[in-house]
Amino acid sequence: MKCKTIEELLSPYLEDELNPEEKGTVAKHLKTCENCSLLFSLMKETQESLADIPELEVSENLLDRLYSIPRKKKRFKLRFPNFDFLVRPSLQPILTVATIMLIMISFYFYGPNKSSIDKSISRKIGLGYSKVGRLYAKAESFTASLGEHKDNILVSLKNIKLPGGNED
Amino acid sequence: MLVDSYSKRIFNMAYQFAGSYQEAEDLTQDIFLKLYNSLSKYDFKRNFSAWLLTIARNYLIDQYRRTKWEKQTRDNFNDHYLTSETFENPEEGAVKEENKRTVWQGINNLTSEIRMAIILRDIQGKQYEEIAEIMSLPLGTVKSRINRGRLQLAKILKEKKERRNEM
Numbered sequence: 001m002k003c004k005t006i007e008e009l010l011s012p013y014l015e016d017e018l019n020p021e022e023k024g025t026v027a028k029h030l031k032t033c034e035n036c037s038l039l040f041s042l043m044k045e046t047q048e049s050l051a052d053i054p055e056l057e058v059s060e061n062l063l064d065r066l067y068s069i070p071r072k073k074k075r076f077k078l079r080f081p082n083f084d085f086l087v088r089p090s091l092q093p094i095l096t097v098a099t100i101m102l103i104m105i106s107f108y109f110y111g112p113n114k115s116s117i118d119k120s121i122s123r124k125i126g127l128g129y130s131k132v133g134r135l136y137a138k139a140e141s142f143t144a145s146l147g148e149h150k151d152n153i154l155v156s157l158k159n160i161k162l163p164g165g166n167e168d
Numbered sequence: 169m170l171v172d173s174y175s176k177r178i179f180n181m182a183y184q185f186a187g188s189y190q191e192a193e194d195l196t197q198d199i200f201l202k203l204y205n206s207l208s209k210y211d212f213k214r215n216f217s218a219w220l221l222t223i224a225r226n227y228l229i230d231q232y233r234r235t236k237w238e239k240q241t242r243d244n245f246n247d248h249y250l251t252s253e254t255f256e257n258p259e260e261g262a263v264k265e266e267n268k269r270t271v272w273q274g275i276n277n278l279t280s281e282i283r284m285a286i287i288l289r290d291i292q293g294k295q296y297e298e299i300a301e302i303m304s305l306p307l308g309t310v311k312s313r314i315n316r317g318r319l320q321l322a323k324i325l326k327e328k329k330e331r332r333n334e335m
Contacts (some may be wrong), residue, residue, distance in 0.1 A: 007315075007319055008312075008315060010315065010318070010319065011311065011314060011315035011318055012311070012315075038326065039319070039322055039323070039326070042322035042323075042325045042326050042329075043318050043319065043321075043322040045267055045322075045325060046267075046271055046290075046318055046321040046322050046325055047290055047318065048264075048267075049264070049267045049268045049270075049271040049272075050271060050286065050290035050291050050321075051290060051291070051293065052264070052268060053184070053249065053268065053272070053291050054249060055176065055180050056176075056179065056180055056183060056248055056249070057176065058175045058176050058179050058196075059193070061193075062175070062179065062193045062196060062197070063171065063175065065193075065197050066171045066175055066196070066197060066200050067171055069197070069200055069201055069204060
């Protein structure tokens with residue numbers, strides 16, 4: 001077996017994970033190959049050295065730093081899933097308009113000038129009513145005057161000669 | 169609390185991986201920050217330690233790729249690791265200490281994935297299955313990476329010994 005293949009088996013050989021056949025092959029090779037044998041003993045030394053590296057204690061300074069790490073704040077979430085639709089982006093324009101309306105209404109009800117707003121509104125409504133009343137009266141007088149001159153108008157219309165009409 | 173239970177594990181993993189004490193402290197803080205922000209995503213069916221170490225492993229490897237620590241030098245082994253062992257044979261003890269220093273520096277020559285696998289297996293002594301879960305890799309890939317890492321470190325140790333013998 002080539003040295004390269006044996007190298008791949010050194011760790012499992014060291015940890016006794018090979019089957020008896022492979023184990024025998026590696027052991028036989030190590031007896032005859034000086035390089036692989038040296039590499040194997042150095043691998044053992046390496047493993048021992050690594051296993052001997054002790055654990056360090058954490059410094060007080062680092063512990064203080066770790067204890068002071070703030071927990072990430074939980075994201076805001078509505079508790080009632082039924083109201084989740086309120087935070088949908090598509091509803092935002094509607095909610096904005098509704099908010100503006102509510103603000104205006106609250107200004108009307110709770111503002112200091114409620115009585116003057118009421119007066120101006122009723123004045124505007126009164127003016128509107130009187131304008132409509134006047135227009136209605138005008139329309140009535142026009143209908144009456146039209147009735148008086150009805151016969152004369154019909155006669156005049158009959159006497160009008162339209163161009164291109166039949167003359168009998 | 170998370171800090172009490174896991175800070176030592178995460179800090180040691182970061183130090184073994186990065187090789188710089190200062191860097192390891194900053195990395196540990198970043199990992200905990202990431203951990204707190206990811207707690208809501210934790211799947212209760214998973215092993216918590218493995219999940220936490222996966223976060224740490226991903227963060228360390230991402231940072232490694234971004235900043236290329238391999239160009240930086242590691243702290244000297246004795247800067248923070250004190251030798252407490254006493255050897256009957258002082259010469260044998262000196263060789264072992266020298267080996268540790270060489271292997272510690274040699275970790276810098278390993279790629280991020282191999283380095284992480286070696287740290288988890290040979291320094292922290294984790295089972296292959298656990299390493300495969302932490303690294304999200306098939307068991308065979310993990311074993312092959314660990315073998316490659318050990319071979320690389322053994323070759324570094326060999327070169328070091330040869331140079332010492334030449335002197």
